[in-house]
Amino acid sequence: MPLEVCGGTCMDIRSDPRNCGACGHACGAGLTCSDGQCAADGGGACAARGGGAFVTLEKCGETVKLWITNEVFVTSAEALLRGEPVSGIPVLDLQAGSDCDAQWTWHADAATASFAGATVGGCDVCPSDIERALSYYVLEVRSWCPSSPKVIAVDPR
Structure with a gap:
């Protein structure tokens, strides 16, 4: 190899x-x-998912495709996609392991994604920062809160 x-x-x-x-x-x-x-x-199990949406965010020029089942988060992401203001920033609970975006060895908890008014210390980082220090971010910081992320796509299922 x-x-x-x-x-x-x-x-x-x-x-x-x-x-x-x-x-x-x-x-x-x-x-x-x-x-x-x-x-x-091919998407495997991801292609057949329902009851949520694939939300693709861009931060630091890097994209992350997330499976989200929190309807309030999806609605806010759709508003951002349309260029409308949204109160707060995304706060995503981190979990180890790839999900629907094979480029990352981490993903966000689909049900707990939210928009919050303030950031949690140390969580406003680039996706590659999480990748490089996965254990630290998953076990210590435990969330990703990208300020000013760009919503690239919202694909409800």
Whole structure:
């Protein structure tokens, strides 16, 4: 298997969505890395989900596709997508493990996503910051609260 040292860590560039085919070549949201090439993710169980929405946020030029079942959060995300003001910023409880966005090894709790008036210390970071220090963010900080995120898409299911 072709291992490459990327950022001081050995990575399998044939399957790592953050280093697909070469160090630093990240696959976009909804794409997976197969044989060193970014390709559409069939979605598996994600494609059949219902009772929520896929919300894609952009922060620091990086996208994160989230499965969200909190209707209030989805409604607020739709308002942001239309360019309308929303009170508060997203607060997403972090969980380890990939979900519907194969480029990240973490995801947000679908039911607890909310918009809050104030940030929790240390949670306004780039998605790649969470990826680089996953244990710290999941176990210590426990949430992601991106200020001024751009809503790229809301796909209700």
